[in-house]
Amino acid sequence: MRLRLTPRDTTYYDLFAALAQHNVTGAGLLAELLGADKAERRSIAERFVEVEHEADDATHAIMRRLNQTFVTPFDRDDIYGLASALDDCMDSMEEAADLIVLYKVDALPARVSEVVQVLQRCAELTADAMPRLRSMEKLADYWVEINRLENQGDKLHRKLVAELFDETTDAIQLIKLKEIVDVLEDACDAFERVANMVETVALKES
Amino acid sequence: MRLRLTPRDTTYYDLFAALAQHNVTGAGLLAELLGADKAERRSIAERFVEVEHEADDATHAIMRRLNQTFVTPFDRDDIYGLASALDDCMDSMEEAADLIVLYKVDALPARVSEVVQVLQRCAELTADAMPRLRSMEKLADYWVEINRLENQGDKLHRKLVAELFDETTDAIQLIKLKEIVDVLEDACDAFERVANMVETVALKES
Amino acid sequence: MRLRLTPRDTTYYDLFAALAQHNVTGAGLLAELLGADKAERRSIAERFVEVEHEADDATHAIMRRLNQTFVTPFDRDDIYGLASALDDCMDSMEEAADLIVLYKVDALPARVSEVVQVLQRCAELTADAMPRLRSMEKLADYWVEINRLENQGDKLHRKLVAELFDETTDAIQLIKLKEIVDVLEDACDAFERVANMVETVALKES
Secondary structure (H helix, E strand, O other), rough: OOOOOHHHHHHHHHHHHHHHHHHHHHHHHHHHHHHHHHHHHHHHHHHHHHHHHHHHHHHHHHHHHHHHHOOOOOHHHHHHHHHHHHHHHHHHHHHHHHHHHHHOOOOOHHHHHHHHHHHHHHHHHHHHHHHOOOOOOOHHHHHHHHHHHHHHHHHHHHHHHHHHHOOOOHHHHHHHHHHHHHHHHHHHHHHHHHHHHHHHHHHHHH | OOOOOOHHOOOOHHHHHHHHHHHHHHHHHHHHHHHHHHHHHHHHHHHHHHHHHHHHHHHHHHHHHHHHHOOOOOOOOHHHHHHHHHHHHHHHHHHHHHHHOOOOOOOOHHHHHHHHHHHHHHHHHHHHHHHOOOOOOHHHHHHHHHHHHHHHEEEEHHHHHHHHHOOOHHHHHHHHHHHHHHHHHOOOOOOOOEEEHHHHHHHHHO | OOOOOOOOOHHHHHHHHHHHHHHHHHHHHHHHHHOOOHHHHHHHHHHHHHHHHHHHHHHHHHHHHHHOOOOOOOOOHHHHHHHEEEEHHHHHHHHHHHHHHHHHOOOOOOHHHHHHHHHHHHHHHHHHOOOOOOOOOHHHHHHHHHHHHHHHHHHHHHHHHHHHHHHHHHHHHHHHHHHHHHHHHHHHHHHHHHHHHHHHHHHHOO
């Protein structure tokens, strides 16, 4: 358990905010990885594994609290769902980083950076929104914008896949790049699931 | 929100029936797509995107109603699960249609039409069954038949995959066709999940 | 319904134990399959289909009981989750066996046996742990060890994938082997999900 917060000073809101902040760090490492040469990549990937462990700890802290307390600020299922969805964002981003290193990919298509920028923006907006769960106010802008970003990410993904099939003649290279690109799309979807969970919670409480 | 029904005249049963009807339209478009030449394909795929949006709206209408009302005709979790499963059918069918266009596939194996016929039959039986949720009667025939169809779809899928590997020498072509065929199998599975949810609900109420 | 136990003598604990025992049989068949020649493979795969059906029946028996009784030994959602997770282990193991036969794979990388050994160990530990759900005692060792094994399985999987990409020049062969190896990793993940469910249940009850 690497998370510094002691049970006394944490609340679900603090834990969600910590988890969302790990996703900002993760999305930043992913952007760093794209600009790195092969020597730097391994150390970035190692830092990523650490961040993912911290996010796991934060998720477990939420689950443990959920299993051991009766009073929760909103529906137990929604707390569980929100924590899981935030954790899925991290898992997909870490998987993409891991595949880039594991597959020893030389150059990624330029458009991949655009997808990672979308992920960075999603991560920041999500981290900004978490503290507002306390009041349940001013959250609609957040989920509308995430849905717009996911849509943009989806369009980028489709273009990327079409380009890969048009331009890659080496099937093994294609398998590698397609898997990386698909996992980045999974990360976009995971941020959308977080936004959908927040919308659900906000609607129930309103 | 494109769905015409106003909150006043809708019930969960009407919303489920509308959602299931969208799947009938979707399965029909998929069949149309298989027979179409490349020029027609794009317009069919565009109509598919529209149908998928309408299905999304119908799903959201169910979720919103669920979040804002206390009294539900059966378990909240089952309403949520049934709506999600119906939406998954549409998502997989739309994804298959989208991949056929995106991958510019010239000719699909003949057996693909047989799988799409299974999907059309699943969609029709599901749409027929939804109104019977009101009385919870005469539903067993439906779920038994869907399970039989899913089994048939699964056998067709296995044959298709074996044939693809036996007959395709171009690995990139294989990657495209296998993904399409796998997504069609996901659609069959989604119809089975709908039937399983209906069985669960009917057993609880009996 | 092939399961012999009549409703009278079953309890959820017995049903979970039966389901977990099917996974032990399944993991054993998978190990047998790796050592078999092509003539033997088909009959092993057929026995696997039977075991999977028995596991399905055991899962359905749990679900039916859940839908028809009010009193459950622990949270309904957790009973449902535990049964689903146990069933997922079987599904992934059966899928791997099926792909090995369907793809007519000549030789699997040596490291695949190591992964299957991890699965066998997971299946045995899980079957051993199920009866202890009754007292909820001495379960921590089980879930700690499964988490360790899943970690080991994950490392083996990464090595396997890296080796496949380094050593396979035939892209179609690569597609086949990678899918098998990925499905085996799904099976490891499913055993971890079972352990996580058990941990959740034990923490709630403590």
